[in-house]
Amino acid sequence: MSGLTIGVDIAKRFFQVHVIDGNDQVLTNRKLRRSELLAFFEDLPPSLIGMESCGAAHHWARELIALGHEVKLMTPKYVKPYVKRGKNDAVDAEAICEAVSRPTMRFVAVKSVDHQSVLMIHRTRSLLIRQRTMLVNALRGHLAELGIVAPVGIERVGELVDRVLGHEGDELGVPPLVRSIVKTYTRQITIVTDEVKQLEKQLRDWHRTSEASRRLATIPGIGQIIATALAATVANPEAFPSGRSFAAWLGLTPRSNSSGGRERNGRITKAGDRTLRTLLVLGATSVIRRVTSGRETPLYGWVKRLIETGKPPRLVTVVLANKIARIAWAVMTGKVEYQPERAALAV
Incomplete structure (x- = not known):
């Protein structure tokens, strides 16, 4: 890499680019027309480019990667803390440029x-x-x-x-x-x-x-609709260090509000992809309906024990959706089909 780091604020007609060198010195912060964007980057050596994740961002990421640049997409809410006073395109581009260089930043995989x-x-x-x-x-x-x-x-x-x-x-x-x-x-x-x-x-x-979609469809509660949505959305499951991290990304983990050594967990965060979360909850509901059919499997047994403890049905549904998400992560990262004997274990 050349040492250049670039933040790009995307819009429909105009794009703001903020460029810094290896010494964090600002080289330029300018506005480009849509037709000028690729020509601008063609004249630059391979650089690190950050953009906020949105529908159009994946298109531009693919175009810039084809020019030899390294492109990283970030969720807008993770960029927001780096926005300084006020808000305009120039400030947003500067915040993106700073956020993409943070070692703890989480990135979104570029979709095909x-x-x-x-x-x-x-x-x-x-x-x-x-x-x-x-x-x-x-x-x-x-x-x-x-x-x-x-x-x-x-x-x-x-x-x-x-x-x-x-x-x-x-x-x-x-x-x-x-x-x-x-x-x-x-x-x-x-x-x-x-x-x-x-x-x-x-x-x-x-x-x-899709091989990934077919493997996902072997999991109870995941049919072809949910499997295709998961396979298309999660292009790089290895980006998540664990199944719990994947479930947290989907917003299926409790919201933490702890302080002074006192642990307080509330409702689920509902962060991340709403469509996937909704589909997984619907899939979990279908599993719970089949639990009472008499068919015994490790996963069904685990759900039945939750129900027998008197947990509210909706709580059991969300907990099961969380587990299905963890199982899906294990299936995607391991490139294996669903293994019933391991389903009741923590992922």
Whole structure:
């Protein structure tokens, strides 16, 4: 390396770069247009470049790595303590430059285009599911005004629609305008549902080509959806020193508020990737539902003992999600499939 350390503050049109040499002397702190960024770095010797992690950061990191530079991405909240008085692009770039040189700084692995594509499918799927939920809730709300209700659940929407458009609707005297609105909602829900199924098919196809995703799917509570999300998000599991560190990164560990030798642990931190954390909690819920089915495994036995101690069900779910995250880390770092006999052990 040349001894240059550079902080880059990313934006849509303009980028601020802060450059220091090996003696911590500021060489430049200037603003560049988007079209000028790569040309600026082409003229520099291989350098250490720091950027805050965001969607566009991974693209620019790949471009700068191709030019021979070393690029490190950081979570914005880890950079914030290095921001001095005030806040503007120049101050932010200086803070990034300082943060990237800290020996204790934690970095985010640069994602490949393939991994970002899979995560884009996941985000699109989540968006469509939220939109479908909004449509279903709106439909239920409108029909409830007329006294027409059905049990909750996406699978019961068809029953609700049949009550309006079928013979029962004639008996209830549902107005033609209401029937028209119901048809509109039904058409939109069907379109969104078909799009979700298509996205899930794409995830299944990618799952078959990913060795890491297939290994993760052998873990109880992790299906193809969660496996693909984990494999695409965690590009470098070795960056985490332990399974507990990985679970902490996902926000599944208790928040510590200790002082004066008194240990106080509160609710989970909910830091890190919200989507992954939510998926793991859902996976843990599915495991707990199967615990009472009579099937006995070391992991199920461990969960059953927790339940028998009288722990609140939600607490058991989160604790199990934490353990599943640790198991997933062990599977990813060890490049092995799930081993039931070791599942109940601490990771």
